[in-house]
Amino acid sequence: MNIEDWLRAACADADRRGLPELKPLLEALARSAANLRRADDAARETRQPGGPA
């Protein structure tokens, strides 16, 4: 799932549950997820090719 879709769904669920205060936290998590994915992509690029068949 891409981060934008995840954030949109999570915010909608927070609204549905009556917890709009969650939205700033979810937005912060979206930024962290983007950082994680970039770091993970960078780590993949430095790994040796191969892995489980």
Added chain:
Amino acid sequence: MTTPATDLRSISELAPLVARGDVSPSDLVRRCLARIEARRELNVFITVMTGQALADADRAAREIAGGRHRGPLHGIPVSVKDLVDVAGTPTTAGSAVPPLHPATDAPIVRRLRDAGAIIIGKTNLHEFAFGTTTDETAFGIVHNPFDPARSAGGSSSGAAVALVEGMCYGAIGTDTGGSIRIPSAACGTVGLKATYAELPCDGIVPLSTTCDHVGPMTRSVTDARLMFEAMSGAPVGIVSGPRTFTFGVPTGHLVERLDREVREALDRVRATLEAHRHVVRDVDIQGSRITPDVYLYIVLPEASQYHAPLLASHATAYSPGVRLRLEVGGYLLAEDYVRALQLRKALTAAVEQALSGIDALLLPALSIPAPPLGSTTVEIDGSPEPVRAAMLRLTQLFNLTGHPAIAVPAGRTRAGLPIGMQLVGGRGQTTRLLSVAEAVEAQISGGAGSVGGGTG
């Protein structure tokens, strides 16, 4: 600014006096109880075990008089963070959520009792250990004894203040992102987070099972070693060897944003160690900038997993901020959790690499002095930063990697607030780290037992 208690002998100073019968366990317990009563406004204790502690003190005195001295903790009052089970007392976790009522002690408590320690009571904390300021607790905000308008840190704030105020001689804290080392730095005490899983976390309310640690908080490194030995349930000894060491000061992300006086203290400690013929050099921890993101994506879902049923039944009993942080953990994607686990391996390898050829990493335990209660941001180098991020930045990495780390007093700010330095050792080498820390403490803190920040 206030002046905390002055009669602050260490366990290592008291132990021979207790063993000889020159000081009675009952007197120690009564002294602690009197200090607890005298400073109730600091909200340090949630449960005070007056009757049980006095009875245990009488038994300890009889055993010692009968020639059955168990060791240096025999007859010494210690406190237990109220996240840890003590048989017959509620485990509140600092929350209005209904407490646990354990029938048995956590193993860590049982081991301290076996060593003769007397449990004086259970200390206040940031609710469910999920915060660093202890202004979210159902049992009253914990105040810093050096300035009651400031935070005592967290989450093991009650433990640190109890030591500063003479309400106990040793304390049990827990540390998932820095919760032993942060209040130790904010209050000028010693706090040890051992290697991950070295001390058992059974009987302790979890926050994040792969980051949770339990450990001692004390007035000196020697006392931390005595407590660690008892909590380990087996002798750990003293590592002998050279008395000069090689230290690595991390560069980059970890130390690029420090309060000016904390940076001055780091520079001062570095110069002092070099003057004592230690080697201090810069080291790089590759990729450490990703640490806060990895930490969030591991701690939040692990915390949410434990709390999900409690949130379903008692959501409104939580402090609003704690509840929101727990709720949000339920939204994370599993694939991002796995990414965080993968990146954690890389961080662990990077810390291992940084430790290669050195005895310990050296960095502050807390990037700022204790912040004002209620503040959400602090200013560092002229720009604002969230308090929580500033408080966790220097400690959370070593919860992810499991390396042992200890906070040691390293002087005070010009306003009199304690500053703490942090030493980090190799995994499985907690005993060696304690030996390094004892040497450092003697040189930077004005000697062992310099609770409150030392003279530096």
